[in-house]
Amino acid sequence: MTEAEALAAAPRRLLVDGGWRDAADGATMPVDDPATGDELAAVADGGPADALDALAAAAAAQPRWSARPPRERAEALRGLFEEMRAAREGLALLLTLEMGKPLAESREEVDYAAEYLRWFAEEAVRIEGGYAPSPDGRSRALVMKAPAGPGLVITPWNFPLVTATREIGPALAAGCTLVLKPAPETPLATLVLAECALRAGLPSGVLNVVTTSDPAAVTGALIDDGRLRVLAFTGSTAVGRELIARSADRALRLSMELGGNAPFLVFADADLDAALDGAMTAKTRNLGESCTAANRFLVDREVADEFAQRLADRMAELRMGRGTEEGVEVGPLIDVEKATSVEELVADAVARGATLLTGGTRPPGPGTFFPPTVLAGVPPDARILREEVFGPVAPITTFAGEDDAVAAANATDYGLAAYVYTRDLDRALRVAEHLQVGMVGLNRGVVSNVAAPFGGMKRSGFGRKGGREGIEEWLETKYVAMPAPVPPEPAATP
Numbered sequence: 001m002t003e004a005e006a007l008a009a010a011p012r013r014l015l016v017d018g019g020w021r022d023a024a025d026g027a028t029m030p031v032d033d034p035a036t037g038d039e040l041a042a043v044a045d046g047g048p049a050d051a052l053d054a055l056a057a058a059a060a061a062q063p064r065w066s067a068r069p070p071r072e073r074a075e076a077l078r079g080l081f082e083e084m085r086a087a088r089e090g091l092a093l094l095l096t097l098e099m100g101k102p103l104a105e106s107r108e109e110v111d112y113a114a115e116y117l118r119w120f121a122e123e124a125v126r127i128e129g130g131y132a133p134s135p136d137g138r139s140r141a142l143v144m145k146a147p148a149g150p151g152l153v154i155t156p157w158n159f160p161l162v163t164a165t166r167e168i169g170p171a172l173a174a175g176c177t178l179v180l181k182p183a184p185e186t187p188l189a190t191l192v193l194a195e196c197a198l199r200a201g202l203p204s205g206v207l208n209v210v211t212t213s214d215p216a217a218v219t220g221a222l223i224d225d226g227r228l229r230v231l232a233f234t235g236s237t238a239v240g241r242e243l244i245a246r247s248a249d250r251a252l253r254l255s256m257e258l259g260g261n262a263p264f265l266v267f268a269d270a271d272l273d274a275a276l277d278g279a280m281t282a283k284t285r286n287l288g289e290s291c292t293a294a295n296r297f298l299v300d301r302e303v304a305d306e307f308a309q310r311l312a313d314r315m316a317e318l319r320m321g322r323g324t325e326e327g328v329e330v331g332p333l334i335d336v337e338k339a340t341s342v343e344e345l346v347a348d349a350v351a352r353g354a355t356l357l358t359g360g361t362r363p364p365g366p367g368t369f370f371p372p373t374v375l376a377g378v379p380p381d382a383r384i385l386r387e388e389v390f391g392p393v394a395p396i397t398t399f400a401g402e403d404d405a406v407a408a409a410n411a412t413d414y415g416l417a418a419y420v421y422t423r424d425l426d427r428a429l430r431v432a433e434h435l436q437v438g439m440v441g442l443n444r445g446v447v448s449n450v451a452a453p454f455g456g457m458k459r460s461g462f463g464r465k466g467g468r469e470g471i472e473e474w475l476e477t478k479y480v481a482m483p484a485p486v487p488p489e490p491a492a493t494p
Contacts, residue, residue, distance in 0.1 A: 003324065006093040011191040012043045014050055014211065017057035018204025024049045029213040031188055034100040034332040035322040035367045043187050046210040048221035051179065054208035058150040058177040059227040061205030066147040066175035070125045077121035077172055079200035084114045084165075087196055091161065094189040096323040099157060100331035100368075101286055103323055113161035115450045116466065120169030123471050127174065133484065142480040148253050149176025149474065151230030152222050154215070154243075157183035157334055158289045158390075160190050163234040163257075166454070166465045168207065174474035176230065180209045181218060185334055187211040223247050230474065233257070234291075237414070237459045255463035255473040257291070257455055259388050260416035263409035264294035265431065267402075268302040270421035271443075276310055278445030279394065282419055284318065284372065285446070287331055288392040289338075291460075292417040292439070292447055296385050297396040298408050304398045308376040311394060312357035315372035318392075322367070332367045333391055339368040342391035349375050349382040349395060359393070386412065402427060410436045416456035417447050438464075 012028075013020040027045040032038065044050075065073070084091070092106035101109075130143040151171055155163040160182060171178050182190040194209045212218045222228050223246050230253045233243055237259040247254060264282055266275045282294035299307050323331035333339045339362060346360050359373030370391050378385060378395040385395060399405040409418055419441040422428050432440045438456035439447040448454065453464035463473050 001089050001093060003093060003097060006090045006097070007041055007188075009090055009192070010041065010094060010188045011195050012041060014044045014046050014054070015191070015194045015198075015207070015209040016050065016054045017208065018198070023047060029184060029211070031098055031185070033097055034334055035369075037366050040097055041188060043191070043211050045214075046212045046218060047214065048217050051181075051210050051212075051218045051222050052225060054179045054210050055150065055152075055222055055225055055227055057205035057208055058179055061177045061203060062147070062150050065172075065177050065203065065206050068175070070127065073173055073175065074121045074124035076200065076202055077117050077124065077169060080168075080197050080202065081114050081117040081121065083196035083200045084110070084117065084193065087192060091189050091192055093324070094192060095160065095186075096331070098186045098188050099160065100334060101323055102328050102331055105286060106323070109159060109161055112448065112450070113165040116162070116165040116169040119450045119466070120173040120471060123170070123468065124173035127471065127475065138484055140482040140484055142482055144478045144480070145174075145475045146478050147175035147474065148230050148476045149174070149178070150228060151176050151178050151232060151474065152219065152228055153178055153180045154219060154231075154233045154235065155180070155182050155190070156235045157185040158286060160186040161193060164190055164193060166450075166470065167232045170471040171230075171232075171474045172206065174471050176474050177206045178208065179222060180207065181215065182209070182211060184211065184213050184215065219243070220246060223250060223252065226250070229253060231255070232463075232473065237461075240461060253473075255465070256461035257463070257465060258416075258459060258461035259414055260291040260293070260456065260460055261295045261386070261388055261412045261414040262292060262417040262419065262437075264297045264419040265405050265409060265421065266297070266299040266303065266307055267405070267420075267422040267424070267427065268300040269423045270303070271423060272303060272307060272310070274443060275307065275421040276314060278419060278421060278441070278443070279311055280314055281445035282441070283394050284315070284330065284392050287333060289334065289390050291388075293389070294394070294419055294445070295389055297394055298399050298405055299396055300405075301398045301400055304376075304396065308357060308374065308396045311396075312374040312376075315374050315392070315394065316358040318372045320369055320371060330369075330372055330392055332369045334368070336368050338390060339370050342370050342389060342393060345384040345387060345389060346373055346375065346393055349378050349384045352379045352382050354378040354382060354395065388414075402431065406431060406434050410434075413459040414456070415458040416460035417441065419445060
């Protein structure tokens with residue numbers, strides 16, 4: 001499939017109540033290619049009125065969808081999985097065009113995103129309750145699960161499909177209907193996903209998609225509406241905190257996957273080759289624009305110099321360019337603002353005494369590229385150790401001993417993910433238990449897994465996506481108090 005074919009096939013309008021429509025005022029917004037700065041397409045720019053129409057459709061569909069047998073909901077999700085797999089090449093190409101990641105990584109995202117649909121199709125028929133006697137034996141507790149929706153799902157630009165399907169999957173499996181608001185930077189692949197849902201036969205109103213250049217106005221109107229019951233958000237901690245505050249008056253059910261500041265710990269006994277492989281994955285996957293990306297490299301003093309130089313050598317070899325080009329391993333960052341932010345963090349670290357081993361300077365345009373960068377000897381007061389980088393930059397600092405490593409790793413307001421490399425099993429378990437994070441990669445540079453709970457602690461949010469826990473975000477627990485069954489009358493003696 002060519003770029004022109006993929007773009008021509010992508011819907012450009014809002015999906016409301018099973019049909020495509022323009023924004024109420026006819027407005028559109030551009031979608032740009034970060035590698036060139038050129039406009040790829042113009043899509044509908046929805047407003048509060050469009051969002052409320054979408055919520056009305058979701059609310060009307062909620063009773064019908066929740067009444068569907070679990071097996072039917074499972075089959076609908078399985079159908080969406082199959083449609084998404086069939087659209088793999090077009091979806092991957094759109095991801096690369098609108099977000100910038102290399103095409104090979106875009107294909108991986110499509111595959112990973114589709115697996116959430118298959119996983120939760122299987123979980124739809126395993127929603128369980130309970131039945132138990134009270135301690136005194138005089139009553140019974142019947143516990144059942146009920147859909148918590150309708151819901152609003154807000155997704156970011158860095159993993160547009162994964163963050164959509166890991167909410168669509170459990171929500172639909174649980175019997176909830178949705179309004180989905182994708183990021184304005186990357187709406188195209190999400191709109192194709194919505195078209196896949198229509199082809200799979202998903203009933204009208206179950207999934208609605210509203211694209212907008214004014215997220216605050218659209219989400220605000222939805223949050224203030226009494227028909228909305230669930231808000232699931234993936235994005236920055238700053239925006240997440242605003243949404244939490246805005247939703248407090250309505251006491252919405254919230255699931256928040258927010259920012260990260262993941263430490264990557266390398267102990268002196270680690271397999272250094274494996275640690276370097278893991279570091280490359282944890283740092284450069286998705287251009288480093290990932291909440292689980294390794295943000296701080298904490299390396300034992302004994303091996304720090306060797307690790308830093310070998311990492312710099314490998315980072316310097318990565319080929320940078322437009323993600324559609326053969327052999328490109330590092331594409332552009334999403335926009336000028338993000339590229340400028342990364343450049344400022346690197347400059348701050350160098351000004352405070354860090355040593356630049358490779359990269360560090362933005363090339364001339366077009367595009368918002370930033371080269372793979374390694375900084376050694378980063379001082380503790382550097383901003384880059386406190387703030388989320390969201391780019392292909394590896395700042396390295398050292399530690400002396402296990403206690404020092406754990407203390408440095410936990411010295412942050414965030415707690416999403418961490419990575420630990422050591423050959424000592426006892427140390428691995430000790431460190432994993434003491435790290436204040438929701439996920440630990442032990443001798444591996446990837447933690448993502450559809451069958452495992454994804455989420456964090458502290459300012460990295462609350463709630464879990466994926467795994468068996470993921471569907472609980474979309475279910476309410478209902479308890480029915482019952483009298484104990486009356487024993488039968490004894491049979492009469494003949």
